[in-house]
Amino acid sequence: MSSFAFSVLFIVFLATSLSVRFWLGSRQIRHVIAHRSAVPAEFVEKIQLSAHQKAADYTVAKTKFSLFTLLVSAVLLICFTLLGGLQWISATVFGWTGSGMLYQMGLVVAFALISGAIDLPIAYYKQFVLEARYGFNKMTHKLFFADLLKSTLLGAAIGLPLIWVILLLMEKSGDIWWFYAWLVWSGFQLLMLILFPTVIAPLFNKFTPLTDDSLRSRIEGLMQRVGFASKGLFVMDGSKRSAHGNAYFSGFGASKRIVFFDTLLARLAPHEIEAVLAHELGHFKLKHIVKRIVVIFAVSLVFLALLGYLKQQLWFFTGLGVIPLLLTDLSNNNAMALILFMLALPIFTFMLSPLSSITSRKHEFEADAFAAKYTNADDLVAALVKLYEDNASTLTPDPLHSAFYDSHPPATVRINRLLATKLEPVTFNG
Template sequence: MHWFTLLFVLLLMLSTLLRSWLNQRQIAAVARHREKVPDAFAGQVDLDSHRKAADYTVALGGLNRWDILLDALVALAFTLGGGIQAIDHLWQAATLSPVWHGTVVVLSTLLAMSAIGLPLSIYRTFGIEAHFGFNRMTAGLFIADLLKGLLLMLLLGGPLLYVILYLMQRAGSLWWLYAWGVWTAFTLFITWAWPTFIAPLFNKFTPLGDEALKQRTESLLQRCGFASQGVFVMDGSRRSVHGNAYFTGVGRNKRIVFFDTLIERLHGAEIEAVLAHELGHFRLHHVRSRLILSLLFGLGGLALLGLLAAWPPFYQALGIGQPSAHAALLLFMLVLPTFTFFLTPLGAWWSRKHEFEADEFAAEFSDAGKLAEALVKLYRDNATTLTPDTLHSTFYDSHPPALIRIARLQQLAAQRI
């Protein structure tokens, strides 16, 4: 057995065991605290809501057990199990040009992997989400979303994939640098186009209509020195009763988006505080820094792929008999997550740091107490556990745990009295 094969299998086993262990810790911690609302939330979250959040988290954890196992099996099946090579052989009968052959092999492999994960996605939506009263997705809408996503992958991802494979085969040893330029342009285009052209294919976005709330938000935008296309309400209730808000876009296509379910649940001052938090991510350059970091990681990843693609044992060690640009790309996509998984806590820590900073920004330009009240309502209505396992939260969570975050917001509010 080649040493790289052994390394891949070992890291895949370790990551799978670690994911399973952390998942089981989360299930146990949440179940252990099911019968008692934390004292800090005793007056705001009733016991039934707390139990629902615990049961919902445990149910998702049970599904995650299968998801973890499936990820490992897919990685093995398509590499050492010969899955990529089998799909490659099937398309050889079409006698396509090398670049077109590689493009359809990669797209077919990605489609096959998506199909394998589809049953778990269906069960989550129509099983767990429906059982806990969150799902509003119909079978027709689910299929429509699936087909739209597939069409977008073909229309946007297909040409990008073709260009990258062309560069890999024709642009010489520095192909990865040219490919990074293409990837950067594509990423910036998608980030710019998403709010105005792509997201509306899936949801309806309407300008905020409540005049009193509109005046409140416009005043906040002015105080923060923020210019955008405006604040929009998204019909998230078509698919789920979960509420959320987010910032999206770059340049003149910047948008603040509220789910309609969030607007229904929060008061004006609470919505203003949530908006101030989202504005904080922009004013503190979180969106820009994340985009820059992702592009730098893309550069490093493509440079590494350039080295691996020219190293014959890379293919042989992972079940590919004949080296090719598309095989190198697919192997890299399948193997890289196993190696980068252990960096997950760093990304989670950085994200939590940004959340704390955005909360501080909201406290400066709005009311930290109202933000805390809004978050507690969202925790309750979205069935977010208030008692996560500490290690699981540290490893994965992009947002601070509820107890820590609310306590910090209450301190910020007290400092401004």
């Protein structure tokens, strides 16, 4: 393939993804606004019109903001690639370091710092303007920048050694470097599953053991019924950052733990909390987590193999606006290949997004059915209604937008499916 042909292909895919995203976003906005004036019949006795309208306004605002950030990202992508931004960064770093591993690590760091600096005002606006406008932001400016510093230092401490190992494998391991890199990356991901709940997450939030004896007894009874062993029940101080509520299961092997946002415990009754937890345990017992990990590992192997091919192709670099350094030794361009691949891959795989959404929604239905088997389906319905209201989740998303993007089924579909489980036996294939 010629570099010109690849440039044209890149532009076509970028324009197509932008057009589809803006079309879906405009559909979402129009559909939500069109249904803003009335609560859906299924929820008319459960959710007030004011809450429904707040959810509609919040959804529209988030969608407009996402379209704006999408446009900014597209402009930056063009600037980094076809307009020579990465070429300039590469030449500047090369002038400081010369060729070799120091240049490659310097290129990664420079790109990460520039990208982070560009993303900062967008993240700031989202937190302190958009989220605050609808009453969800609880974060102080001090905490925002403390989180930024922690995440930057943590990313450097964890990410830079990993990148160095990957680049070393790319340089020293021959044509099948990508397989060794995949083994390293897979091991790293599994290690993070173990370390995240006990080492990383506590750097950002405070986790305290659940002290409500009545609730603890109810939850332990549920875990015994479903056959789940946990290293603890914890409450996370999510309220210091956001008014949104949630509960989640984290960890792997001996580090498994169940975490409740303090905002969730303050809002839901004990039997509703039990039902929400039963849903989360359903993901574990039905092996959804393992299945997702297997899919991620398989896809990453394919993508690394593809990168193994592309990094040897001159047109891959020049077609994205970069003239490789030292053409006689392409190993000096491994870091650039990683960055270009990371930038270009989402453009070429965007239309595959619904596949992930379809699988995720299927898992949500299965976890709901699992929860209805071990708890009262009405309790989970009641909890979901409260969560939809408290999180200002729209009850009337555009069906096509939802099918393309949403990892969870629309509220009406999900709750109607849940209520139907009370009328029929539930079976699982595991």
